[in-house]
Amino acid sequence: MLVQPPAPPASPVPPASADDLAALLARLTALLLKSSGEGAHLIGGTVARTARAYGAEATVLLVPEAAVVTVTAADGTSRTVTVRGFPEVFRLDRDAALKPLLTAVGRGEVDLPEADRRLRAVENAPPPYPWWLKLIGIVLFALGFAPLMQATWYEVGTTAVLGTLTAALAVAADRFKGLALVLPLTVSVAVSVVTIELFAGTPAHGGPVLLMLPALFYFVPGDYLSAASAELAAGLITTGAIRLVYAAFLLIQLYVGVLLGVLITGTSTRTLFDVTAESDLPRWALFLGWIVFTLGTVLAFAIPLRMFWPLLLLVYLTVAVQSLVTKAIGETGGTFFAAVALGAAATAIGRRPDRPPALILMLPGFFTLTVGSLGMRGLTTLAGGHVVAGFTDLLKLVTIVTAIAVGLVTGAALGGRRDEGV
Incomplete structure (x- = not known):
C-alpha cells in the first residue's frame, strides 16, 4: 500500500533534518506495525501527518509486517528506511500512550528531540499489569x-x-x-x-x-x-x-x-x-x-x-x-x-x-x-x-x-x- 500525502503546510516547529526525522518515523512505524493486529490501514496516514508536523513529506509502502518509509525534508534531502514489526493486539497500552503524543506533535507542541524521547519511553514501557x-x-x-x-x-x-x-x-x-x-x-x-x-x-x-x-x-x-x-x-x-x-x-x-x-x-x-x-x-x-x-x-x-x-x-x-x-x-x-x-x-x-x-x-x-x-x-x-x-x-x-x-x-x-x- 503506497500512501502519498499532500504537500506539507508550514510547520509550527523548526524543520527537522532528513536523518533525524527518518529515525523518528522508523521507530514510530515499527511500533504501529506491532500493534496493527486489527488492521494496518491507518499507519501510512499517521506517519505522513507526523512528518508534516516537522515540515517534511513521507510516503509509506506497507505490508502487514514491514514498511518502507521515504522521508523528504524541507531542504529537499531524502532518506529511505525499512522497518519490521510483527502485528498483534496484546499490548494496547502503547496505542493508548501514542495518541496524546501524536496529537501534540500534530499541533506543533513537541519538537523532534522531545518527540523522540517520549516515543522511546512508550516503546520501552513495561506492561501495565503484572x-x-x-x-x-x-x-x-x-x-x-x-x-x-x-x-x-x-x-x-x-x-x-x-x-x-x-x-x-x-x-x-x-x-x-x-x-x-x-x-x-x-x-x-x-x-x-x-x-x-x-x-x-x-x-x-x-x-x-x-x-x-x-x-x-x-x-x-x-x-x-x-x-x-x-x-x-x-x-x-x-x-x-x-x-x-x-x-x-x-x-x-x-x-x-x-x-x-x-x-x-x-x-x-x-x-x-x-x-x-x-x-x-x-x-x-x-x-x-x-x-x-x-x-x-x-x-x-x-x-x-x-x-x-x-x-x-x-x-x-x-x-x-x-x-x-x-x-x-x-x-x-x-x-x-x-x-x-x-x-x-x-x-x-x-x-x-x-x-x-x-x-x-x-x-x-x-x-x-x-x-x-x-x-x-x-x-x-x-x-x-x-x-x-x-x-x-x-x-x-x-x-x-x-x-x-x-x-x-x-x-x-x-x-x-x-x-x-x-
Whole structure:
C-alpha cells in the first residue's frame, strides 16, 4: 500500500533534518506495525501527518509486517528506511500512550528531540499489569465469552478450568520465547486433551469443541479475519490478502491442535459433534457476563483501566443492536448493523484527543460478534465426519466475516474517520 500525502503546510516547529526525522518515523512505524493486529490501514496516514508536523513529506509502502518509509525534508534531502514489526493486539497500552503524543506533535507542541524521547519511553514501557493480573484477565475473558457458546453453568465451570490452563501457558510464553513460537498449537493440544478426558463425557453437556472454544478464544483469529476483510473492502489488496492468509494459518494451527488432542487420547474424531446443550443460565448471569468479559479484555490486552467504562458501553451497544436487528431480519443483518453501530460510535468517540483510540474502543465490541469461532467449529465438525454441518459453519463464517468488515468500514465512514491516522 503506497500512501502519498499532500504537500506539507508550514510547520509550527523548526524543520527537522532528513536523518533525524527518518529515525523518528522508523521507530514510530515499527511500533504501529506491532500493534496493527486489527488492521494496518491507518499507519501510512499517521506517519505522513507526523512528518508534516516537522515540515517534511513521507510516503509509506506497507505490508502487514514491514514498511518502507521515504522521508523528504524541507531542504529537499531524502532518506529511505525499512522497518519490521510483527502485528498483534496484546499490548494496547502503547496505542493508548501514542495518541496524546501524536496529537501534540500534530499541533506543533513537541519538537523532534522531545518527540523522540517520549516515543522511546512508550516503546520501552513495561506492561501495565503484572503477570498474575494478565492471567486473571485471560480467564475472565474466556468466562465472559462462554455463555455465547452455551448458556449453561457447566460451560462456565469447564471454562474456568480450561481458561486457567490457557492463561498459564500464555503467561509462561512471555518468559519462554521458544514456547511463544508454538503457543496456539500447544494451547489447543492441551485444552483438547483435558476437555476430552475430563469434561466431554456426555452429549448432554454439548459438543466438545463448544466446551473448548471459550478457552481458545484468546487465540482464535477472528480479529485478523475481519481486519483482512476490511482492508480488502477498502481496496488495500496486499495487506488484506496477506493478513487473510495469516489468519487462516492461525486457525488451522488451532484446528490441528484439537485433532492432535483427539489422537493423543485415542478418541474417535466422530466425537467432534456440534450439539448445543440446553440453556440453564438465568438472564442476569448473561447480562453480567459482559462486564466480566470487558474487564477480562482490559487486563488481557493491557488496556488502561480508565477505559473500562466506555468499552463496556460499546459492548452493550453492540450486543443490543445485534440482538434487536437479528430478531427483525436475521443473523447476518444483525451482525452487519451491529458492526456499523460499533464502528460509527468508536470512530466518533475516538476523534477527540482525550478519548481512547478507535482501535481500543472497537476491540471488545468486535469480539462479541464471535466470528473466529465459526471457523473452528466448521473445521472440527468436518473432521468429525459431519460434512453438512461443517460446511454450513464455514459458509456462515464467510458471510459473517464480510458483514463485520463492511459494517465496520461503513461505520467508520459514518463516524467521520480521517484517513490521516488516529
